[in-house]
Amino acid sequence: MEKIPILKMGRFLLVTIQVDMHDRLAMTLQEDLTDRIVKDNARGVLIDISSLEIVDSFIGRILGSIASMSRMLDAETVVVGMQPAVAITMVELGLSLAGVRTALNVEKAMEILHSLAPAGEEATIHDTQT
Amino acid sequence: MILKHESVEIRSSDDVVKVRQRTRGLAVAGGFSLVDQTKIVTAASELARNVAVYGGSGTATLSLVSENTRTGLRLVFEDRGPGIADIEVALKDGYSTGAGLGLGLGGARRLMNDFEITSAPGKGTKVSVTRWK
Numbered sequence: 001m002e003k004i005p006i007l008k009m010g011r012f013l014l015v016t017i018q019v020d021m022h023d024r025l026a027m028t029l030q031e032d033l034t035d036r037i038v039k040d041n042a043r044g045v046l047i048d049i050s051s052l053e054i055v056d057s058f059i060g061r062i063l064g065s066i067a068s069m070s071r072m073l074d075a076e077t078v079v080v081g082m083q084p085a086v087a088i089t090m091v092e093l094g095l096s097l098a099g100v101r102t103a104l105n106v107e108k109a110m111e112i113l114h115s116l117a118p119a120g121e122e123a124t125i126h127d128t129q130t
Numbered sequence: 131m132i133l134k135h136e137s138v139e140i141r142s143s144d145d146v147v148k149v150r151q152r153t154r155g156l157a158v159a160g161g162f163s164l165v166d167q168t169k170i171v172t173a174a175s176e177l178a179r180n181v182a183v184y185g186g187s188g189t190a191t192l193s194l195v196s197e198n199t200r201t202g203l204r205l206v207f208e209d210r211g212p213g214i215a216d217i218e219v220a221l222k223d224g225y226s227t228g229a230g231l232g233l234g235l236g237g238a239r240r241l242m243n244d245f246e247i248t249s250a251p252g253k254g255t256k257v258s259v260t261r262w263k
Contacts, residue, residue, distance in 0.1 A: 020150065023143040023179070054150065054168055056175040057233040085168040093172060093237035094223050 004029045006036050012044040012113055013037065013075075018051045026062040033066055037073045043117035045070050046109050050081030060095040067100045076116045077101065078109040133201070134159060134194040140181045140209075149178035149190045153205065160194045160201055162263055170203055170261050173238040177207045177257055180234050184227070185209020185255060195260070202243075202262040207255075214249040221247075 002025060007014040013036055015029065033045060047063070049055065055063070067077040078101045090097070103109035134156060138149050153174040157167040174190070181188040188209030195202050214220045221239065226232035235257070239245040242259035249255035 020147050022147045053154070054172045054175060056172050056179070057231045057237060058175075058179060061231050083168075085165045088165055089168045089172045089241065092169065092240050093176075094233045094240070095231075095237075 003032065006032060008036075008040050008042070011042060011117060011119070012046060012110075013040065013042045014046050014048070016048040016051070021052070021059060023058055026059055030062055030066055030069070034069050034073060037070060037075045042075050044075055044113035045077045046080060046106065046113065047077065048080045048106065049086075050083065052086065053083070055082070055086050055090055055095070057093065057095060060090065060093075060097060063097060063100055076113060078103050078112050080104070080106055080109045131196050132193050133196055136192045138178075138190045138192070139187070140178055140185075140190055140207075141187045143179060143182045146175055146178040146182060149192075150175050152190075153192055153203070156192050156194050157203055160203055160263065162203065162261075166261060166263070169241040170205070173241040173259055173261075174205050176234040176238045177205065177259065179230075180255075180257075181207050181209045181211075183230070185211030188254075200262050202260045204258065204260040205242075206258045210254040213251045213253045213255055214247075215251050217247055217249060 004015060004017060004025060036042065063079055070077045080103050082102060101112060103112055136152050138145065138152055140149065150171050154167060154171050157170050162170065178190055188207060191206040193204045195204050219225055221236050223236045224232040238259055242261045244260040246258040
């Protein structure tokens, strides 16, 4: 089955959505991400949507759920690279993505993730584990 | 006058992607701006999903039309599902009989210029939307 790859980058997970996402693929991504947050002990999730030509209510709902679920698993989510036309359309549609952090590019998103989950915290976790 | 015309069968939520792609193709052919293309494709996605989720199956008819001097993209979605008992309520934001956000119908109406809906219990639903350039 077709899947969206999830990359691990230090304490964070990186997802780049490069296909026209059909509904089942979005549902699978949500499940895979929550599994990986726990398995990899991830502190943050970066979702790059710069290739997405639209965000409709379904995809918007999935992004919101991913952010909420991640937060419950002690990880922050940042959505990156939304196209201006997509932002205009989403607001008119009635979607505000409340509760989802956004950043204009990957660099800014990494800054946000680093400030929300400072590296020092992980060091103490490692200390207790060893 | 119809300049270009396509129809797409919708049988499952996978066909929503096909409707989006065909709609995008027509919007590009019609010379719509990127923002307009995005609005039209997003409305198409919402309405196509409604057909798949609530109607079970149906058809999307996508036409590039011209009236007097203006060009428009008209999307007609027809299903043979259970129909809508109270259209006024169904158009309200946040109202959904399914698991959605309840933004589909009202949102599609805001994204397009013309909006028409006919439905009755047991008779299926027909939604026609047009965006003019």
